[in-house]
Each structure stands twice: as structure tokens, then as C-alpha cells.
Amino acid sequence: MPNNFDSVAFMDTLTEGGFSEKQAKALTSAMIQLMDSHLVTRDYLDLRLAQLKSELIQWITQWTLGAVVVQTGVIAVLFKLMH
Structure with a gap:
């Protein structure tokens, strides 16, 4: 099952909300790692x-x-x- 998480849209939402680009990338990377390690396929x-x-x-x-x-x-x- 493909990952439906749109990391670009997530990063855009974070930066629009006041996160720096570096913070948005770090949080997006952490979210992807969390989903890959804890979601059941x-x-x-x-x-x-x-x-x-x-x-x-x-x-x-x-x-x-x-x-x-x-x-x-x-x-x-x-x-x-x-x-």
C-alpha cells in the first residue's frame, strides 16, 4: 500500500504556520520515520x-x-x- 502522506504539503503547512524551512524539514522527516516504524501494513x-x-x-x-x-x-x- 503506497504511503499517502504528502510531505511537501505538510512542510508547506508548517512553514505557513511559522516554522522555519529547517524546522519543517526536520519535523517532516521525523513524521515519516515515525509512520514507517509504527504503522501496520x-x-x-x-x-x-x-x-x-x-x-x-x-x-x-x-x-x-x-x-x-x-x-x-x-x-x-x-x-x-x-x-
Whole structure:
């Protein structure tokens, strides 16, 4: 996903508000670094969602197999008691 931050417009807004050009450039650079390091990308979210789906499928599979083992054990005990 492309960065939609317009750094030139941001710097213009700062200079119109009383910042020197040097201050506006420094603040703009800091903002870009902050956004790059803290914003989550769509690619990251897609990857994380795929990981969570995989973990959920593994958990459901393990839980289902565990339930089948318990049910088999209960049936075996009941069968043994009835005969």
C-alpha cells in the first residue's frame, strides 16, 4: 500500500504556520520515520491473519482428536461394563 502522506504539503503547512524551512524539514522527516516504524501494513495484516487461521485450524483439529479419544474411551468402558 503506497504511503499517502504528502510531505511537501505538510512542510508547506508548517512553514505557513511559522516554522522555519529547517524546522519543517526536520519535523517532516521525523513524521515519516515515525509512520514507517509504527504503522501496520496490509501485507503484515494479511500474513498475521493467515497465521491465526492456521493456528485456529490446528487447535480445532487437536481438540477434535482429543474429544474422539475421550469418547472412544467412554464407549469402551461402557461396553466393558455391559458385558
